[in-house]
Amino acid sequence: MSKKKKKKKNIYLYLDILLVLILLIGIIYIITNNNKESNNENNKNNINNNETEPEPILDSNKEKLEKLGNINKELDFFKMEYLDRYISYKDKHPELDNETIIVYVNIGLDNSFYTNVEDSPNKHTNTVLSNKYYFLGDDYVPKDLVTINNNYSSGDKKMTKDAAKAFEEMARDAKKAGYNVRAVSTYRSYSYQQNLYNNYAKSDGKEKADTYSARPGYSEHQTGLAVDVDNTKVSYTKFGTTKEFGWMKDNCYKYGFILRYTKETEFITGYMNEPWHYRYVGKDIAKYIYEHPMTYEEYYVRFLENK
Numbered sequence: 423m424s425k426k427k428k429k430k431k432n433i434y435l436y437l438d439i440l441l442v443l444i445l446l447i448g449i450i451y452i453i454t455n456n457n458k459e460s461n462n463e464n465n466k467n468n469i470n471n472n473e474t475e476p477e478p479i480l481d482s483n484k485e486k487l488e489k490l491g492n493i494n495k496e497l498d499f500f501k502m503e504y505l506d507r508y509i510s511y512k513d514k515h516p517e518l519d520n521e522t523i524i525v526y527v528n529i530g531l532d533n534s535f536y537t538n539v540e541d542s543p544n545k546h547t548n549t550v551l552s553n554k555y556y557f558l559g560d561d562y563v564p565k566d567l568v569t570i571n572n573n574y575s576s577g578d579k580k581m582t583k584d585a586a587k588a589f590e591e592m593a594r595d596a597k598k599a600g601y602n603v604r605a606v607s608t609y610r611s612y613s614y615q616q617n618l619y620n621n622y623a624k625s626d627g628k629e630k631a632d633t634y635s636a637r638p639g640y641s642e643h644q645t646g647l648a649v650d651v652d653n654t655k656v657s658y659t660k661f662g663t664t665k666e667f668g669w670m671k672d673n674c675y676k677y678g679f680i681l682r683y684t685k686e687t688e689f690i691t692g693y694m695n696e697p698w699h700y701r702y703v704g705k706d707i708a709k710y711i712y713e714h715p716m717t718y719e720e721y722y723v724r725f726l727e728n729k
């Protein structure tokens with residue numbers, strides 16, 4: 423064998439060894455990586471526990487999140503499954519910040535009223551949500567309706583036990599301070615609301631009626647937690663012009679009530695300004711909303727939904 427040939431043979435041997443080494447390194451790399459991945463999977467499964475859907479931050483979602491800019495995924499009311507809805511709402515409302523977009527979409531405002539309707543949450547509690555996206559049903563009747571003390575109502579008016587007690591206390595304190603606050607409409611059954619709405623729709627047309635009257639099954643009055651008031655002197659529709667309205671605006675939260683429908687929030691609630699309509703939500707929530715003005719829809723999305 424010539425020296426040259428021997429050298430060549432040696433080079434082939436080195437090349438063979440190199441190839442085997444590369445193969446080995448490759449195999450080790452693949453094995454360790456697989457282990458890492460399955461560990462990750464295990465961790466993920468541990469984190470998600472019994473949840474059916476795994477954490478879906480996919481590459482496609484990452485791009486969408488970037489489109490939204492500095493969206494705060496840490497907000498506990500952020501819903502990854504609504505990402506497309508957030509993006510298209512932001513396209514239509516570039517003036518809104520991301521937190522507001524999340525709240526509004528979660529409320530359902532990217533859909534027209536009375537579309538994408540769901541069953542009312544928290545039924546038979548003081549936090550039940552009834553609006554144009556949540557349906558109470560035609561058979562919903564509050565379990566603990568009681569009649570309000572007749573001194574503070576026009577005829578027999580019923581509310582749930584908690585709400586009735588709070589209303590009587592409020593009306594009594596108002597009277598002591600020189601104000602007349604009287605309940606003129608409280609609990610209304612499904613069929614009562616059906617007649618009411620149909621009559622309004624007949625005389626004013628559906629579109630107009632929708633701005634001031636709930637369709638049957640959607641009225642807050644059906645929860646037994648809402649009350650329309652007057653001052654015993656002028657029609658309840660003029661309550662906003664009375665001194666009693668001033669007292670109610672500043673004091674109703676102390677008894678667990680909130681002013682439910684204002685001019686500024688018509689686009690959220692779907693109802694025109696109703697200075698006469700109050701909703702019982704309990705003292706803690708009422709105080710929070712008084713100190714941080716927002717609709718009950720916004721409060722619900724921020725603090726109660728998914729809790």
Ligand SMILES: [Zn+2]
Nearest residue numbers: 648649650699
């Ligand atoms: Zn009302």
